[in-house]
Amino acid sequence: MSSSGQHQFRYTQTPSKVLHLRNLPWECSEEELVELCKPFGKIVNTKCNVGANRNQAFVEYADLNQAISMVSYFASASEPAQVRGKTVYIQYSNRHEIVNNKSPGDIPGNVLLVTMEGVQPGDVTIEVIHLVFSAFGFVHKIATFEKAAGFQALIQFSDVDTASAAKDALDGRSIPRYLLLEHVSSCNLRISYSAHTDLNIKFQSHRSRDYTNPYLPVNPTAFEGLAQPVVGADGIKKDQESNVLLAAIENMQYAVTVDVLHTVFSAFGTVQKIAIFEKNGQTQALVQYPDVSTASVAKDSLEGHCIYDGGYCKLHLTYSRHTDLNVKAHSDKSRDYTVPAVQLSQSYPGAPTAPWMNPQPGAGYPSNGYGAGATMPPQTHAAPAPSWDPSMQHGRQAFVSVPSNFPGQTYTSSPMPAYASAPISPAPGASMPMTAPGASRVSPSPYYP
DNA sequence: AGCACA
Numbered sequence: 001m002s003s004s005g006q007h008q009f010r011y012t013q014t015p016s017k018v019l020h021l022r023n024l025p026w027e028c029s030e031e032e033l034v035e036l037c038k039p040f041g042k043i044v045n046t047k048c049n050v051g052a053n054r055n056q057a058f059v060e061y062a063d064l065n066q067a068i069s070m071v072s073y074f075a076s077a078s079e080p081a082q083v084r085g086k087t088v089y090i091q092y093s094n095r096h097e098i099v100n101n102k103s104p105g106d107i108p109g110n111v112l113l114v115t116m117e118g119v120q121p122g123d124v125t126i127e128v129i130h131l132v133f134s135a136f137g138f139v140h141k142i143a144t145f146e147k148a149a150g151f152q153a154l155i156q157f158s159d160v161d162t163a164s165a166a167k168d169a170l171d172g173r174s175i176p177r178y179l180l181l182e183h184v185s186s187c188n189l190r191i192s193y194s195a196h197t198d199l200n201i202k203f204q205s206h207r208s209r210d211y212t213n214p215y216l217p218v219n220p221t222a223f224e225g226l227a228q229p230v231v232g233a234d235g236i237k238k239d240q241e242s243n244v245l246l247a248a249i250e251n252m253q254y255a256v257t258v259d260v261l262h263t264v265f266s267a268f269g270t271v272q273k274i275a276i277f278e279k280n281g282q283t284q285a286l287v288q289y290p291d292v293s294t295a296s297v298a299k300d301s302l303e304g305h306c307i308y309d310g311g312y313c314k315l316h317l318t319y320s321r322h323t324d325l326n327v328k329a330h331s332d333k334s335r336d337y338t339v340p341a342v343q344l345s346q347s348y349p350g351a352p353t354a355p356w357m358n359p360q361p362g363a364g365y366p367s368n369g370y371g372a373g374a375t376m377p378p379q380t381h382a383a384p385a386p387s388w389d390p391s392m393q394h395g396r397q398a399f400v401s402v403p404s405n406f407p408g409q410t411y412t413s414s415p416m417p418a419y420a421s422a423p424i425s426p427a428p429g430a431s432m433p434m435t436a437p438g439a440s441r442v443s444p445s446p447y448y449p
Numbered sequence: 450a451g452c453a454c455a
């Protein structure tokens with residue numbers, strides 16, 4: 001008497017929004033299923049390839065009456081329900097809703113959701129991510145972000161097949177050690193499919209890239225403060241050396257002009273270029289030497305010292321990620337001492353390129369069209385990114401050679417010769433920069449006891 | 450041809 005099995009096969013089942021379909025053709029697709037069922041109502045969910053033979057399916061309607069109408073129709077129809085000419089048997093399911101076994105992440109798509117386990121956001125650069133996933137095909141776009149799950153990235157491929165290949169190969173595996181920073185022991189990848197098909201990347205930045213659109217604007221603040229520290233063999237952060245120094249000037253009670261800086265920094269070698277700009281309300285300057293070693297000596301000698309006595313205009317020096325400044329040859333905020341003074345006027349219109357188009361030595365990505373922004377070596381300190389930061393109007397003016405400024409505008413506002421001595425009267429007791437440049441070049445240290 | 454997360 002315990003024929004609960006027979007009970008289940010009675011044809012008078014309680015109606016359900018969920019219909020059970022059997023005798024479906026092999027590998028019946030969801031589309032075929034929907035094609036059959038949608039005339040009777042709105043389908044809110046399906047489950048295909050059910051059962052040992054994978055020839056059964058469930059369809060859930062939004063409304064019970066819709067399910068009833070389908071069952072009723074085929075109960076009295078002259079032709080049975082068919083898919084590919086095969087008769088399909090339909091009845092109410094004994095469940096009232098379809099619970100999706102398949103999580104959204106299991107539905108294949110061309111965009112992957114990658115979770116990087118065991119790392120801090122920023123431990124893995126977007127360049128490394130790009131490198132790893134490019135092994136499987138052209139990576140269109142990448143967006144990285146932080147979620148409760150950890151550091152995640154969305155990787156957009158051309159098609160599902162490419163994305164699937166990457167997922168199959170990389171899911172559960174770790175990014176090769178040699179691509180990780182020293183202090184990162186491992187980075188396991190957990191990969192699922194994203195529901196996205198086309199990422200909306202607004203800017204090229206440290207956290208998002210659109211490799212299909214090199215002309216996408218660079219996020220003004222994208223690279224601020226999130227640059228990666230370079231870690232030495234001892235695991236301690238170390239600056240990426242450069243021939244260009246970034247000087248942050250604290251407690252700037254007195255004007256610091258290009259000429260003042262030229263005097264100070266010339267003590268250690270030839271100063272090629274100087275650019276002064278404002279960053280976050282602080283005056284900063286980039287000072288370019290011909291080589292790293294000169295910059296290094298200057299950095300070590302000047303770090304923490306003040307241009308004027310009394311703690312005024314204290315210098316804090318770091319290496320810039322720039323290697324060759326693109327500055328106006330002569331303005332009140334910048335100077336290019338490598339340009340002969342007599343040719344200044346000619347040099348202006350001919351300086352067309354934006355600074356971020358400067359080739360960067362050691363750039364990781366060839367010909368990606370992003371220039372320095374995408375390829376700059378990491379740096380410990382937030383370095384100025386003049387042309388990217390709209391708040392840095394001074395910096396922008398100094399760095400970018402804007403044709404509309406010519407000719408002559410800068411000259412009228414800054415009539416003094418390029419090599420004039422510093423035009424300021426130092427504070428009482430000021431010790432520093434008014435000495436003749438030649439003198440300080442010989443022996444720099446006395447000024448910085 | 451007969452109910453899916455075991």
